[in-house]
Amino acid sequence: MTTKKQKMVENAKSSKKAGSTDVATEPNVGQTDSRWTGAFREILSGSAVMSVMAVVASIIIGGILIAVTDSRVQETAGYFFARPGDMLQAIWESVSGAYSSLFQGAIYNFRRPGFLNGIKPLAETLSFATPLIAAGLGVALGFRAGLFNIGGRGQMLFGAAAAGWVGFSFDLPYGIHLVVALIAGIAAGALWGGIAGYLKAKTGAHEVITTIMLNYVAFYFVYWMLSTPGMLQAPGSNNPKTPGMKDTAILPQLFGPNFQLHAGFLIVVAATVFVWWLLNRSSLGFQFRAVGFNPHAAKTAGMNVNRMYFYVMLYSGALVGLAGVIQVLGTVTTGFSSGIDAGIGFDAITVALLGRSKPWGVFAAGLLFGAFKAGGFSMQAAQGIPIDIVLVVQSMIVLFIAAPPLVRAMFRLPKPSLEATAGASNVQGRKAVVSK
């Protein structure tokens, strides 16, 4: 026994000397999945640089569109060869005017007197970003486990309906009322997401199909409740709209009535921390990620893959439901209709993609999209540039993120896998444990 051990050690030593070059020599390992999962994975595993570059490229293209559609630019283009300066100036004025009004509408308005007035747009941006971040986290969590949750609309509507119902029909003391409404909304979102997860786990029904279908079910169900007296409809009204929330259930304003920002933002910060912990530090998140990357290996390692699908849809739905709660208890407290989701459930997919499905990445992406929303209005008001330009920029971002080789070629970036390896190798100790 001992001699064998010694021999082993010797072997180990000699082999260490012999070929220390055989580290990392197989670039094609693990390409056993289908082409689509591979592409999907590549989209999600891109680096932060890629996200930033996608945004930059989209803003440039947005600028081109603004210039092309500007009437002054079109006019001056007629005599471009006679006086090229005119056209260049027109282009500069239209593009810089548009983006500076976007900035002033989203972050800081220099034209208003005093810092407090000037910073108001930032508060507005944060307020717009709040539900986007919550829903984005939900979608991102699904992505990490390999699930595509397109049911954000339904989950938001259910979350909003449950929280709203608690918010306007119950009489509870301050604090408790808010907490009960929050929990009700989150639970309703989780339920709605969980249905899709349960169907996937039990029958293998694809979550893309079921979540889309459940969007319709949720929409018409909530619409029915909104237009039925005694359900969600405001008493004495014929509109499909609820009464206003009771004061006890409303998320408090953070900086007084002058600023739009409410406590929902703090909840979302907490949610981001929670999702970060869940994914990077918890056993459950470890299993989510394992299932997302390689369900075969997860199954072989004794994980219950189907149960993980159910759990992740519960969590995902809960976070998206939280977005709905924030809408009715923070943003629109005077009663809501069936349009309360405001497309956030779908924007959340973009936010999750742009944030690379990483919690703080989603947080940053949500802030950016919040800024687009807030700034888009002021851009339209100040410069007469249609708000659709913002939509175009957002869509371009999705396009660029979904086509990483394109952006890599545009900005001459290296392939992400090589980059990631090089970066990870310097880290040692407990920080190195969790894959980035």
Add this chain to the structure above:
Amino acid sequence: MKLELRGVTKRFGTLVANDHIDLVVEPGEIHCLLGENGAGKSTLMNVLYGLYKAEEGEILLNDEVQHFSGPGDAMAAGIGMVHQHFMLIPVFTVAENVILGHEPTRFGGQLDLPAARKRVREISDQFGFDVDPDARVEDLPVGVQQRVEIIKALSRDAQVLVFDEPTAVLTPQETDELMLIMKQLKEAGKAIIFITHKLREVREVADKITVVRLGKVVGQASPTASNEELASMMVGRAVELTIEKGKAKLGEPALVVRDFSVIDPIGQLVVNNISFDIKAGEIVAIAGVQGNGQTELVEAIIGLQPKVRGDISLNGSSLIGESVREILDEGVGYVPEDRNVDGLVAEFTIAENLILDRTNGEPFVKFGSLQLGLLADFSTEKLKEFDIRAQGIGTRAGNLSGGNQQKVVLARELSRDLKLLVAAQPTRGLDVGSVEFVHSRIVEARDAGVPVLVVSTELDEVVALADRIAVMYRGGIVGIVPGDTPRDQLGLMMAGETRKGNGKAA
């Protein structure tokens, strides 16, 4: 036709897969290209076949420089390739497969199948292949399918034939037949390149041997060289091919399999009514050609097969009906057949992979939270203990070489408290050095009193490890024989023949 490669260099980014490789193959010669996995043999052949473009160097046929921009050019120039994974369409006939890609047509674009049949028969008769041109490829045994590949190459007048690891899928008998075919082709004046890492085959047929290591030609060897000499050239250091293995200290039967069957999703009986047992401190190896039910048997033991009949029990308690989690918790260690699919999460770090099947509680999980500090220490220790060559515990498993990946899997499984070790194809695709390491670890587990089930299609591995050998054929066990049973008898059993006479390799 004489083939010559001069200074061929192929790089992938910073990795030099082929570094100024020179090679001359004369007509009527079998030239063996010997090297470990990842040494650059396949890259070199892909350069030759026009699939890759070399950065430097040239390919000469009969002293004329060639410029291949694709396999079509290479084929036209007279180079034929017999791939490891057959490039055949299963539902087509032999003749249809042979003409695939250069279909002869008659007037009006009508396919000239009679001509194709005639061509197949000609070649078949010339070399004594005995292949029916009208048989459907999917109905043919693997060895015959390979002959179809050879006919395909010959039908295009290939003068240089490349065999890329041709014996990996064959039974020992089929391997012997292939060797005869290769010798015949040599007699007919073809230049043959034979790529392999199996030393015995090399010495049997090769006229010249070129050994490749880490993308470079490290030298020539003569076919009379010993296995040890060849292996040490391949690996670059002295290698022990046969691991030292003391006599088994047998205990009580631990794993007991009785009248066990597995039914696959389409209702076929893939494991058919087998019974065997493994005692504590014993290695039982299951030998057999790939696809005879071994995979399903192993999956059933670990709880991955939903439809089974009969019983499997470990130390008296039945494993049937338990989840994978429960079976792992009973102390079953599992090295899956395909580490990239079932054994590892390529995107995870080494550390994460080391606890892939230990997420259900202490010591690595407390209150639902991963214990990173503990895990970092554990991983660092295992990295050292199992000689996993990586930059650190944070390296992604997907960036490791096959040998190091397998060490990660082994480290994970052997670091649990085992009552049974199941290792399926534990050294598939590994280099000689890693094979040695994996084998010694398996034997070490046996010596510690763990019953071990090894499944392997490599006879060398079976013979090296097993205390007893069970041979599987078409879902059943042909026989269970002692570990020192001669190879030719095992070979016959793998082809489905039960023990009779002193079967000699045909």
